[in-house]
Amino acid sequence: MKTLQSILYILLLWLSITTFLSCSNDDNTPGIDPNQEVILATFDYSNLSVNSLPNMLIANNAEGEILATVETNKIPGIYTLIAKGYTSNNFMLTTLLETDSYKSLATIKDVPVGSSAIAPNYNPTKNGSIKFTLNLTGATRIKLFVYGLKNRTRTDGVDPLTGAPTKTYTYNKEGSGDKILLKISYKPNDVDPVVYGYTWIDNYKEIENRTLSFADFSITPTSPITINDTSDGNYTDLYAIYDTNRYANLEGDFSQYLKITEGFEYYLTNYEASYPNNVRHNKAIKTDVFPEIISVTKPNWGFSYTSTSNSLQVQPSGIYLCTNIDTQIINPGAKNLSWHITIPNNGSNKITLPQLPESLSDYTNYFEDISRFEDNSVSLINLSNNLNYSDYIQDLIDRTYELAERSGESIFIQFNP
Numbered sequence: 001m002k003t004l005q006s007i008l009y010i011l012l013l014w015l016s017i018t019t020f021l022s023c024s025n026d027d028n029t030p031g032i033d034p035n036q037e038v039i040l041a042t043f044d045y046s047n048l049s050v051n052s053l054p055n056m057l058i059a060n061n062a063e064g065e066i067l068a069t070v071e072t073n074k075i076p077g078i079y080t081l082i083a084k085g086y087t088s089n090n091f092m093l094t095t096l097l098e099t100d101s102y103k104s105l106a107t108i109k110d111v112p113v114g115s116s117a118i119a120p121n122y123n124p125t126k127n128g129s130i131k132f133t134l135n136l137t138g139a140t141r142i143k144l145f146v147y148g149l150k151n152r153t154r155t156d157g158v159d160p161l162t163g164a165p166t167k168t169y170t171y172n173k174e175g176s177g178d179k180i181l182l183k184i185s186y187k188p189n190d191v192d193p194v195v196y197g198y199t200w201i202d203n204y205k206e207i208e209n210r211t212l213s214f215a216d217f218s219i220t221p222t223s224p225i226t227i228n229d230t231s232d233g234n235y236t237d238l239y240a241i242y243d244t245n246r247y248a249n250l251e252g253d254f255s256q257y258l259k260i261t262e263g264f265e266y267y268l269t270n271y272e273a274s275y276p277n278n279v280r281h282n283k284a285i286k287t288d289v290f291p292e293i294i295s296v297t298k299p300n301w302g303f304s305y306t307s308t309s310n311s312l313q314v315q316p317s318g319i320y321l322c323t324n325i326d327t328q329i330i331n332p333g334a335k336n337l338s339w340h341i342t343i344p345n346n347g348s349n350k351i352t353l354p355q356l357p358e359s360l361s362d363y364t365n366y367f368e369d370i371s372r373f374e375d376n377s378v379s380l381i382n383l384s385n386n387l388n389y390s391d392y393i394q395d396l397i398d399r400t401y402e403l404a405e406r407s408g409e410s411i412f413i414q415f416n417p
Contacts, residue, residue: 034085040068040113041093043079043397047121050074052399054095057081060354061091064310069357089113093397094354102336105363107354108393109343117397124151124172130204131168132182133159133211139186141194146182147248150175173205177243180204183250183258184217196220196258222256228295231273231281238291240264259290267291268406273298278414284406301380301411307367312341312351320345320382320411322389328375329366338375339366342396344389345380376415383408 040059053074059067059081067083083091090110097104128149134142142165146152149171157166179202185194197217201210227234238250238257242264250258250267269285271294281298285291301318305325316323322345328338343351356363370376383392384407395403404410 037082037084038086038113040081040083040086040091041111041115041117041397042081044116044118045072045399046076046078046119048076048119048399049123050076051099052097055098056096056357058094058096058354058356059083059091060094061086061088062352064092064352064355066355066357067091086113092354094356096360098335100335102338103360103362104338104340105356105360106340106396107342108396109341109351110389111393111397112390115393115397117394117399119399122151124175126151126153126170126172128171128173128176128205129168129208130171131166131209133162133209134165134167135162135211135213136164136186138189139214140190142184142186144182144184145249146180148177148180148243148246176205177246178202179243181242181248181263182212182217183248185252194253196222196252198258198260200263221259222252223259223290223292224255225257225269225291226293227271227273228293229273230298231275234271234273234296236272236294237270239268239270241266241268257290261290269294270405271296278416280412281410282412283409284404286407299382299409299411303378303380303413305378307370309365309368310353312353312367314343314349314351316345316380318380320380320409322381322392324379324381326375326377326379327367327370327373329372330374335362337362337366339363342393346389378413378415380411380413381408382410 043057045053053072053076055072055074057070057072057079059069061067067086068081070079070081072079090112092107092109093111094105094107097106132144134144136142144167146169149169152169152171155168157168158164159166179200182199182201184197187194197219199217225236225238227236240248240250240260242248244265248264250260252258267287267290269287269291271283271285273281273296275281275298281296283296285294285296299318299320301320303314303316303323305312305314307313314323323343325341325343326338328336330336341351353367381392381404383403387403387407392403395401
């Protein structure tokens with residue numbers, strides 16, 4: 001009798017578990033409405049120019065199936081990708097940019113559901129003006145550089161009374177800095193060497209006309225940056241940052257940089273070096289002081305891939321954040337095609353390519369034969385410790401493209417087509 005009771009108990013327990021699992025796998029279970037609309041992402045592209053605005057936004061799931069598409073008709077505005085009954089935390093985003101001569105796709109894997117993008121306004125209204133009269137008697141080959149003005153344009157002129165050169169800048173007040181940096185170079189009486197100077201100007205928005213003399217500028221020496229690395233050749237650019245995100249280029253002549261040591265939060269050296277086998281190393285290097293000597297070690301990162309018509313098999317090596325794959329096909333007599341794909345370096349070795357609308361049938365079997373590619377390259381990207389893949393995606397969909405330049409390191413590999 002006890003044995004029979006035990007058997008009945010086990011059968012009832014098995015039926016309970018089976019029923020529970022069946023309910024758990026049922027797509028129509030309460031709480032998961034297949035008709036519920038889920039906002040995958042919203043894109044405020046009101047500020048984009050017609051030329052840079054994508055023609056189409058496409059959302060796919062991890063298996064490549066289309067979830068939603070939106071056509072912009074090249075009209076700047078706010079666009080939303082919506083899917084029904086979607087329960088995953090991420091999706092795959094593809095944008096199309098098409099012109100009379102080419103089509104370009106950009107695919108980003110693992111975009112967080114609920115993402116919101118806002119493209120910045122790179123051309124705000126010019127509502128400010130400032131005129132500099134350069135009273136620099138005897139100076140020749142004068143060059144004036146102004147940093148901190150948003151969306152500036154310059155008009156050169158001559159003061160009618162003194163004959164001194166003038167530089168008039170129009171700009172957007174709200175987007176400009178609290179102070180501006182003026183950098184100047186000239187030859188005294190047309191005699192070498194070139195002299196470099198600088199000055200900071202506060203309250204410039206209230207005074208629209210300023211006369212500048214030699215006494216207004218602090219003369220500054222120039223200095224090279226010594227790079228210690230193992231590359232075949234290297235190149236640097238040096239910037240100084242103030243007001244959080246204001247850039248000042250400290251370049252002088254050739255490989256010399258203005259040694260300005262006050263007024264900045266930090267210095268940013270953009271380093272680029274070439275290595276054998278079509279490899280380049282780029283790195284943004286931050287320093288608190290003027291960088292006279294910089295030592296750089298190339299990271300041991302690598303990447304290769306094979307492909308079929310609907311997937312990529314990737315073989316990354318090394319610890320870095322993500323990979324950008326760039327490809328291009330030249331089509332004589334038709335539009336050229338390109339495809340840029342961003343994937344995280346998270347241990348996944350297979351990438352399913354997104355299905356595309358019928359209007360993009362010219363991309364059918366795009367990856368089936370990579371020998372057709374005119375360009376076939378990858379960039380392996382890492383960011384500073386406080387930034388992650390979600391930050392990188394946000395930078396891409398916001399269309400600011402600043403993170404890698406300001407806080408990143410990358411290895412570029414050019415494959416032979």
